[in-house]
Amino acid sequence: MPSPSPRGTYQVISQTLRERIAAGFYPDGVPSEAEIGREFGVARTTVRRALRSLEESGDIKTVAGVGRKVAGDTGAAPYEQIMADLLKQIRKGKLPAGTRLPSEAALVEKYGVSRGTVRRAVRELETAGHVEARHGVGRFVSSSS
Structure with a gap:
């Protein structure tokens, strides 16, 4: 049976990750929990x-649809980038x-995201009045844009 890890192990991990963040090790985002x-x-x-300790201290942030990013990154959520x-x-x-x-499938292919992400982007554009849906036909650029 493996020996249990000592108390405060999470603090050691968070400090190590904090040092790596400061050194610029994670430009594309923090590794997954499993890694x-x-x-x-x-x-x-x-x-x-x-x-969670890193998030509370402001070193990292969670971006919907992306994962955990270094807090100084300006990465917008994928649906915002598509919009x-x-x-x-x-x-x-x-x-x-x-x-x-373009169809949802075409946008999924173009942007390399999930269908839900594309739907959210298009729905936000529709809510803002830039796009209008025609039932059974598709979504079209609105004349008021």
Whole structure:
């Protein structure tokens, strides 16, 4: 039977991760809970406690649909990036009023995200009045954009 880890192990892990963050080891985001657990040889609950400590101190943040990122990163959620890109295309005239938006499947393929992420982006554009849905036909750029 393996010996139990000493109290405060999560603090050691969080301090190690904090030092790595300061040194710039994680430009693409913090490793997954499973990866950290394997590296330090601890249970997932210990890893979660260490990550929660980092979030509470403001070193990392959780971005919906992305994962945990270094707090100084300006990475927007994927649906926000998709919205911004589609809105830019609408404003530049690449998607003029009345044009049908690409299908969800095409947008999933283009942006490399889940269908739910694409739906949220399009729904937000629809709520803002930039896109209108026509039942059974698709979504179109609104004339008021």
